[in-house]
Amino acid sequence: MTDFHAVAQQFTDYYYATFDGNRSALAPLYAEESMLTFETNQIRGVSGILEKLTTLPFTKIKHEVATLDAQPSGPDGSIIVAVTGKLLLDEEQRPQSFSQTFHLIPAGGSYYVRNDIFRLVYG
């Protein structure tokens, strides 16, 4: 049986390092049927998702994961990953809390993101 916790850890390590370093390199993680909810925006498909991620109105971002949970979401090996954490934008001193849910689907020996829901959490 797949170690879904290890997959989730490896995925989120890669995802946030890439997001913080070079957002355009996230493209291969998504597929045509992928959906992104980013705050109140809803986007479907790789090109729209990439356009959204690469035109966000900040230049520097640093994610810090506080909690990472994973569960198998079905018999096909897909995995739901739920993250909470903090992020720091540009020169801001005060981190903001966020919540993000991913649905990872196995394909070709790896996984792609079918669902991605991101929200800031206001305390």
Added chain:
Amino acid sequence: MTDFHAVAQQFTDYYYATFDGNRSALAPLYAEESMLTFETNQIRGVSGILEKLTTLPFTKIKHEVATLDAQPSGPDGSIIVAVTGKLLLDEEQRPQSFSQTFHLIPAGGSYYVRNDIFRLVYG
């Protein structure tokens, strides 16, 4: 096509009203393969989930949903629901932020919760 936003809204309205009013009545929402991550606890199956939910160390709880997002999670009509919000315990005056992800699977004209991941979010 199913209006998955309406399903998510209806589900969360019912879930949190029932959680806040009578947690043992949540049993029919879960199935044997259901999984609950509640903070650092991981539980599988209806009876374990219900035991966890009904023995949480507070008597009064009130959830308030701040954001509710939903996406279809696959071609079978299943839905991923991501919630952020606040909850108030017993006589506390200060609400705590939470994040909760549900995976709803269609069955018999309704839905059951296959995956449920709950975390408090510390600001």
